[in-house]
Amino acid sequence: DTGVSQNPRHKITKRGQNVTFRCDPISEHNRLYWYRQTLGQGPEFLTYFQNEAQLEKSRLLSDRFSAERPKGSFSTLEIQRTEQGDSAMYLCASSSGTVRGQPQHFGDGTRLSIL
């Protein structure tokens, strides 16, 4: 098991373009989380899935952002009409139980740069 896998590692795109990131969690984990991290800050929660159900979304997740987790396995995070402020590291994490019961395991992240 290689842990949480995220692709691509880096994404450079022009403002206004759409981008999609993928996260493959640890295989037996039913919970999957997306976070965003900007320079000099800790990760900030974006959204959370339990199996295929998206149970919570942060107010940081504007209507340009959409996340899916079909079949409760991998997840995708799409950003439409990207803006300069979307430049950040996007982190995915997974866990096998509640936040209180089990720690979250993080991937390497996808670094998004908007030109």
Place this chain on the structure above:
Amino acid sequence: AQRVTQPEKLLSVFKGAPVELKCNYSYSGSPELFWYVQYSRQRLQLLLRHISRESIKGFTADLNKGETSFHLKKPFAQEEDSAMYYCALAVLYNQGGKLIFGQGTELSVKP
């Protein structure tokens, strides 16, 4: 409001010196706290969590509910401890929850 504060952005010590990375939290419920570490060019990884009361790599952290703190300590710092350290608070809701992170403290251990 739910918040985690790490007051120091950078902490620089010499090898063998004691280390204390500060973390304060604000949370109305029963807190569960974690320390995550990120070494250079590596992913964020769990260092320790308060419910297990364990010592990892010589680090310990005690939850002090009166002072709403969860400071990370090590009696003798090593050069390999140089990394970014994040304190995180678990907020449980809706069958799951999220982690709220502090802004992080960069620990630099000099030879």
